Amino acid sequence: MQSTQEVFEQLRSVLQDLFEIDPARVTLDAHLYNDLEIDSIDTIDLILRLKELTGRKIQPDQFRNVRTVGDAVTAIHQLLQQKPAAA
């Protein structure tokens, strides 16, 4: 089981990898759209990558209320509590 800190670090490296976002800008209260300029199209890429990394199915409404990096970390952490999807 990953801690929220580990999830946060992993999300940082995913954001750098996918979108070239400087990890220093990725703080828990950074707003995904306003501060990190992650738009709705990026969100699709991000959710695809999270599916691959976590091996879990992701329902769109699980991320609907995500606004900040902290929200995303919480959502991913909850996702990891679920059973992995059958491969």
Next chain:
Amino acid sequence: MGRRWNGAWRIFATGFSFACFGIGAVLLGFTVWPVLRLSSGNRDVADARVQRAVSRSMRVFVWLMKSLGLLTYEIRGLEKLAARGQFVIANHPTLIDVVYLVGLMPEVDCIVKQALWRNVFLRWPVYWAGYISNETGEGLVAACAATLARGRSLVVFPEGTRTKPGEPLNFHRGAAQIALTARVPLRPVTITCDPITLFKGNSWFRVPPQRPHWVIAVGDPIPVEPYLNEPQALAARHLTQALIRWFEVSIKQQLGGSPGAPPDAGESQHRREQ
């Protein structure tokens, strides 16, 4: 005739012009446009007919404002807009930029924001002309790319709304995403207005001290090929940055008064020699 009289006249005439625009949109929206819309069962044919009529009425509106002494304008490189199936992007300093652009392009699709689909005057023209709504979010890029793939022209303001004067250009990445998805070059159009009027947050009755002059300059195409071998999320970022730099240079040159020297002047020179 004093300066004050001139200002008062232009406020009255601007109000009159905008009233004509609204009344014209409603009248045509209930008569000519729906008839043209229904004149063919083929959607593309019907769209094209309505769009040509809308384009003509936009030209009439610009003619009206010019005749009333409200503005002057010049168009540079108009011949470059003649070809069909072009993806036109423009900066967006003033309220009437789209009026000029649609007037210059007889058949062109536009993305129209939600507020206008609910506007009593404008909902009918945008509906009958088959313009694209920005409501769909992620589906929007695909819808725009599909429009281009059908050989139709599309105009997009990458800023999404009018420029705030004095602030750096801020482009959303949607325009880059559309070009990368459709794999078509971007045709940049630089719009400047001096002295600036009808900008974001400026009321129509605050007319500038002198009659404003618009310059609408059509640039040479910006290819997407250099960006196609990286993931699209990154390509869209890099291309958007390049577009912002292109427009910053172009706007500065255009306002600086050096006539017709777009940032890629060397390239266009080269093409002319071929």
